[in-house]
Amino acid sequence: MDDRQDAARVLAGDPSAFEGIVRRWQSPLINLAYRFCRDRGRAEEMAQEAFLRAFRNLASWRQESAFSTWLFALATNLYCTQLRRLPPVTLPFDEVHEPADPGAIDGGLEQRNQSAAIRKAVESLPPKYREVLTLYYFHELDVPATASSLGLPEGTVKAHLFRARSLLRDKLKPMLERPARSNSNPNQRPASHATESL
Amino acid sequence: MKRNPNPSNDDLDRLLDEHLSGASEQLEPSSGFVLSVMESVQAEAAAPPPISFPWRRTLPALVLALCGMAMLVGLVLRAGDSDAAAAPAHAQSMLSLLHSLVASAQLFTGSQATLCWVVVAACLSVAAIAASFRLTGRSS
Numbered sequence: 001m002d003d004r005q006d007a008a009r010v011l012a013g014d015p016s017a018f019e020g021i022v023r024r025w026q027s028p029l030i031n032l033a034y035r036f037c038r039d040r041g042r043a044e045e046m047a048q049e050a051f052l053r054a055f056r057n058l059a060s061w062r063q064e065s066a067f068s069t070w071l072f073a074l075a076t077n078l079y080c081t082q083l084r085r086l087p088p089v090t091l092p093f094d095e096v097h098e099p100a101d102p103g104a105i106d107g108g109l110e111q112r113n114q115s116a117a118i119r120k121a122v123e124s125l126p127p128k129y130r131e132v133l134t135l136y137y138f139h140e141l142d143v144p145a146t147a148s149s150l151g152l153p154e155g156t157v158k159a160h161l162f163r164a165r166s167l168l169r170d171k172l173k174p175m176l177e178r179p180a181r182s183n184s185n186p187n188q189r190p191a192s193h194a195t196e197s198l
Numbered sequence: 199m200k201r202n203p204n205p206s207n208d209d210l211d212r213l214l215d216e217h218l219s220g221a222s223e224q225l226e227p228s229s230g231f232v233l234s235v236m237e238s239v240q241a242e243a244a245a246p247p248p249i250s251f252p253w254r255r256t257l258p259a260l261v262l263a264l265c266g267m268a269m270l271v272g273l274v275l276r277a278g279d280s281d282a283a284a285a286p287a288h289a290q291s292m293l294s295l296l297h298s299l300v301a302s303a304q305l306f307t308g309s310q311a312t313l314c315w316v317v318v319a320a321c322l323s324v325a326a327i328a329a330s331f332r333l334t335g336r337s338s
Contacts, residue, residue, distance in 0.1 A: 016240075044227070137215055138219065172210070
């Protein structure tokens with residue numbers, strides 16, 4: 001069974017067929033919501049609301065586009081709306097503490113500090129830049145997927161990414177000036193293609 | 199260890215990719231998530247469809263109300279003109295009715311006038327509620 005068949009069954013009057021869709025997409029939708037709100041409980045609530053909205057509007061899915069594209073666009077729209085109404089607690093950009101000197105900290109603590117500093121820096125961005133940046137990295141550096149999720153032209157996505165990265169580059173400068181050692185991760189994808197696309 | 203004095207886009211991308219990508223920090227959905235969603239879906243499916251607004255019944259009344267408003271505005275504008283006397287007979291009668299209403303309102307003192315407007319507003323509200331009850335009563 002795939003999304004198309006399940007959707008056809010739901011539209012024919014069998015709501016239980018929607019379970020297949022939920023099982024296939026629960027993890028991506030919860031993780032996407034988590035990237036926006038950084039709160040597990042809230043991420044599940046937001047994902048549940050997204051599934052309910054998808055069920056209500058399933059007839060509006062034009063099957064020439066992939067189901068995932070339609071579902072991500074619907075979920076992203078809902079998440080952005082909800083978070084603009086009830087935003088997560090964020091610090092003003094200037095109050096984000098810069099990470100301490102990596103040489104003075106042990107590896108695990110350094111990694112945690114780094115993650116916290118990056119998240120805070122991202123959360124302190126204006127919403128339009130934060131949303132684009134979050135989706136771009138969630139969609140594995142895919143500009144067209146980010147653009148279709150947000151319903152924005154690709155040019156606008158690239159412009160917002162450029163602005164977001166220049167804001168972050170200033171804020172994370174001490175972290176970026178470190179030697180490559182601290183960023184080395186054997187499981188990580190090479191990021192060079194990302195800059196080529198922008 | 200030497201510092202990197204000129205961080206590139208790649209350095210920033212690597213850093214952000216490491217912390218923001220879908221691959222980093224994967225959450226597993228809680229065990230009852232699917233059940234919870236499907237309960238909401240079943241409840242949604244079982245709920246009766248929303249009652250559509252009775253446009254066919256209200257449209258004539260709305261059109262009439264709009265026409266009445268337009269007529270009233272037209273008459274008030276004409277009343278302001280100095281050559282209102284040139285208006286046709288039916289307009290003259292409407293105008294005289296308006297003038298008498300305004301004149302009678304001017305007879306009241308401040309508190310009486312307020313009371314008068316409150317009574318008029320209350321009457322209009324009751325009429326609107328009665329009309330809506332009548333409409334919904336018919337449709338059900």
